[in-house]
Amino acid sequence: MHVDNDLSAYLDGELAPSDRARVESHLAGCDRCASRLAELRSTASLISALPSPRPSRSLVPRVVERWNWLRPIRSLSAVASGAFLFLFLVTAVARSGTGLGGGGAATTAFGPAGGAAAPAPQAAPAASLATAAPALVPAPAPVFDANRQAIAASPSPAAPPSGAAELAVGTRAASPTPVTVIYGTPAPDPFTAPIFWLALAMLAALAAIVAHWRVRTA
């Protein structure tokens, strides 16, 4: 009796010793089964020699969160950005307030020019910010007073028609004439320059964004 059904297992060395001996005994006297065994061996060789295709991308899931060390940096950068932005606003308002020399002065300076001398209710916060300015701007130069007098003496054409001090502050900050004189005071302190804090805020925000992106895409 032929041993066709045992040939693959025999080829793979997976037969029990007794079965193996039986098959070997048969193969010794059966050319047909020996030929079929050779065919199966060739078939197995062809299959095992098939090339190994490779995936087009990595298939290993990322179960480890890389760039974890960036997480605290991301948080710190975000907080720092907020803090720098706050400092920017404070210094910007302080500078504006210094330029006005106080809320009362603003009203005095711009009131006649706009034709509305009565201070608006919004003048109060602007005045308080302006009076707080000396604490942040340590040394208002004498030239400031001269400048203020110059402003009062020669009304700007860009002066607002209303007497709203807050609006006046904004307009004056945007007006080239007083700003040039006020910010041109000698020996400026970089820590009181709004642009310094704004730059830091932007840098910190950029760092936070980059860190966030790297953590998310890791």
Next chain:
Amino acid sequence: MARIVHQAEVDGGDLLRRARAGDGRAFEDLARREEVGLYRHVLRIVGTPQEAEDVVQDSLFSAWRSISALQGGSFRAWLFRIATNRSIDLIRVRRRRGELPLEPDEGEEVGWAEPVAPGPDPPEMASRSEAVAAVEEALRDVPAEQRAALLLRDVEGFSYEEIALITAAEVGTVKSRIHRARLAVRNTLVARGWRGSAG
């Protein structure tokens, strides 16, 4: 069933211990070792690269989620078990949808086709790619479960006992599947004029 320890398992024993303890980096190292083999195996079962990549990726992720359940045995065989099961499931779904033709009954007897007029042997074919294509085509005609068993044996080198663990079948069933699959490939090649015993 007996516990089987593969050599690669011995080498990666420390990685496996760490992975089971929840070390994701150790798991990634282990998975990277098997990535290409899994892809090669799954691709020849499901047939399309995109589906094969998805199956392997899903299998590896599933393995990571359940690695604490692996109490012993071969990590490699365990990965191949997950991937093979998913591949066979995918084939069944596609067959139910009519995307694939029905397979012949596994119990159906496979005869030995007689050689026709002798043609070139695959190793002697005009190009290696032609020989490879002939064998790949022959494999595609083999029923999925038989094909999986044959590939696990001839390409991946698993023993019958390991294949029985991977495919959740009896060793006798594995023996029968491998023989039928190998014979089917041989018959397809013979039908193309292959002089089998000369190869």
